[in-house]
Amino acid sequence: MTAVDSRFVEFEGEHAESTPFVRKYLFSTDHKIIGIQFLISSLLFMIIGGSLAMLVRWQLAWPDAMAALHPVPLLGKWLNWPGGVMPSDFYMMIVTMHATVMIFFVVIPLLVGAFGNYLIPLAIGARDMAFPFLNGLVFWIGMPAAAIMLSGFFLPAGAAQTGWTSYPPLSAIHQAAHWLPYIVPVGFADRLADLLRVHNALLASPWGLTPLLMVFVGFALVLGFVCVNSFRLGIASIIASVVIIFGGAFLLTQGVQYVAYDGQSCWFLSLIILGTASTLAAVNYLTTIITLRCPGMDLFRMPLTLWTLFVTSMLVLLATPVLAADLLMNLLDHQAILLGNSAYRLTSFFEPSYWVNSNVPQANSGGGYALLHQHLFWFYSHPAVYIMILPAMGMVSDIISCFSRKPIFGYRPMVYATCAIAFLGFTVWAHHMFQSGMNPTLGTAFSLATFLIAVPSAIKTFNWLATLHRGNIHFAVPMCFALAFVCMFVIGGLSGIFMASTPVDAYVHDTYFVIAHIHYVLFGASMFGIFAAIYFWYPKMFGRMMSNWLGYVHFILTFVFFNLTFFPMHILGMEGMPRRYAGYLNISLFAGLQPMNQFITMMAFSLGVSQIFFVINFLGSWIWGKKAPANPWLSNTLEWTDASSPPPHGNFARIPIVYRGAYEYSSPLVAEDYLPQSRKL
């Protein structure tokens, strides 16, 4: 694979028509198709993650004794829970999986995968990514990762239950199936296997047929992508492909069964695979932005969306390998071999000497350091928080500037603030660990860095405000979401200051205050930014306009119910209510908070239901939407001004030449209120 320098080559349009369907729309290497694939798959995962959140809220509103009056609908009956009461380890499982799915399979893929892919080549005036094959491969590698993650649900003891942070030594303990006695065979494939009496013959491991099929299909898709893009069409290549796809997927699935035998090991394995894919993607994005910018597109003429994606890719490249290494160590710690009746661990990176689990000493554990995982994990996961917000900041900057018809206020300060956040983002990880038992002196340094990282965030907020000042503000749907982003980010950012202060953190740490904070940043900011971006770029992606009316309804309901759901959580946190509890009635200090927990649940369900308007709008507009013009928002950037909606294969008829920055709105040089980057005066 070499970077194709197509800058000065005129694009010959025949290629697109001669591409077979599978290579054009399914196993495509076109960045636009891959971006849309990321978008759709992440939105589907959002349905899973959202449903898990609803289950969490159901349990918190009616825990323990109260569950008798409010048994969990559907699931309670299906899994035969006595009285419909959710077992506490099932609760831990859905909490863990909600966070995991939302972070790793929804927000990061949406921001970096979907919009990164779709926008980078279009907005820098390139025909495609630097490594198109790698680009497709990254998406398809996500499939087995997702399959392995979800297959945890179908293993005997369920998926991972140790929180999305998976702190060892808890995560080193093999999962026991507390709710196994109540569970019925887990899926149609198992019933089919029972029916055909192949169950026992096939399954020597705890893996049922359903998860095996899921993982098999996941690997088959990756190999399918590789084969389709490596072989020319012909009978021999079809036979070879079939052999490689089915044989390879079979062998890989067998391998997975040896490595992962409970939800926790699935969790580790899945994220190792996904982390590797993200690292590859970051290399691709960086190479593309550095080498494939069209003539005239200086770094400091790039729209802020690209700047943030550029910086985000650096974060991914530098941080994700650390996570992958850490998870690999965890996976090894989690593995054990049986010698006689005694289980021996493969490694002991995180387990101390004399480590006891349920009063059974873990014979060969020792010398490990439990805090090491936390350091490595947060060394990735704190930058990951910025991976999940920076691209949204960039896109919101573009949207606010466009709908204010005014250049972004302080373009260079915005860029420098982005870089400062990224740099400081690597120096604050241990603020997640102030109360972890690490040396308290360390807390001082990390506290200072954490206070400082609020400064570039403040710069960005004030620049957004100043952009609105003396603008000509149009309240289109994307603009509404972008403005809500700013408001929610202000609340989420300010509540972070409480956690930056070490002594105050001693009180609010691990309470619902943190839950409120993370949801204001990840949902209130990132997801609102993503919604803004979807409403903004949908016409470009699908060539259709979205319904304004449905968009406004979706916005208002989401905004109202989001705040009613998550703002009260600050107050719960101030009362000291701990997170990750399956119920609070048994503690006198928190039992009285139940009315608020019930209120939050009602609002959370309303928030969930409000998303139906988005689904209708998204799917309906695809079919019935008005045809979109090339530049419906009268924007300046190349994807709007130089490509049709949707852009053809190869993006541009002729590679554009850029004469100015991306924010020349209301320029005195022209009569209209926008001046495209590529327009020669």
Added chain:
Amino acid sequence: MFPPSINFSHYYTPTDSHPWAFLAMSWWLPQNHSATGVEIDRLFLVIFVICAIVMLLVFLLMGIFLWRYRHRENQRATYTHGNTRMEMAWTITPAVILLGLAVWSTKVWDRYRIADAEPPADAAKILVIGQQFKWNIVYPGPDGKFGRYLVFPKDSDAKWPDGSKFMNYTGPRDVPAEQVQSVIGQYIDQVDPLGKDFDDPDGKDDDWKSSLGRAMDVPFGRPVQILLTSKDVIHSFSIPEFRVKLDALPGMMGTISLTPVGDGTLSSDRAKLNRQRHSLDEIAEMLKNPANADVLIAIDESDKSEGAESTPAGWRFATTDSHHHKVTIMRDGMGFFVSDDPKRDTISRLKAIGVKSAMVYRPGYYDIVCQQLCGQGHYTMQGEMYVISDQEYAEKYEGKK
């Protein structure tokens, strides 16, 4: 006998509340009972005020801009790319404020975690060992020193730690290899759950035998140094009303301190009210003491006066829900609420609707909760802390008469 079932739901069974019932709750931190907590609360308040001002300022400005500069016919935005002076202003101002907060935080932190790690010689010491899903509370005895703990027998040891025979084996080395792990497990279960080093002279007088899940007593007005570790996974030792929180790490020893101070902090004062029926006048008198803030009040049919026409039928419960004397009254899942701050005067409103007396529930202990996910029983991992007088503590745990 401990552990008693501290299941509050026995006498406190909330039903579905009115959607807006939470408005009657306290919206501020629970009352603090520790010396360091005073500083933490003050810092919290200052950060809260600063954040509230910044938030309102940003929202106000945004509101004004959105209204003032909304799109109108023939309006053109001002063409500007920025203003370096403004950028400097809104970079330096937050930086100065944040640095100030950072310095103040560090000062409090130094006292709270670094200076308190070496408390005065008269400090009471307590060793807390977390395990799934209980806290072990160990007192050092008259010598004020702890022996070694969490030194569990290994396969290769010739003798059991306490020197006796166990299951006819003189030591783990004699046990056949295929059984050794389970025999050691049983030994830990039955004889030595904390892995005590029986040879350590400092540990001879330790009060450790009934440590599992017992209540923790602390002396009033004296610094208490809590040594914290864990047997299996990471737990977090947290007492919200004392602003104390630290993770208990297997293989490491942490230190955290608290000094119980303030009126009504003694557990016996708190317990006086517990599970007694009081008239509303008595309750009003009690509520005047700030330490009695977090009192639960339950009202049922028998609390009503006979001819109280305005009383809604089917009382379920009422609560002065923690800390600010607020009273929530629920009935049949619909409920309404009244509040006891002086302006709204709950007590007289309760009287007005025909309530004569109420049952007062308020445990005499402080909740110890685990705030680090430690397994499926995580949410049941709770303990009780009692604040007893210094003298009682010295007699009970330090062998002083």
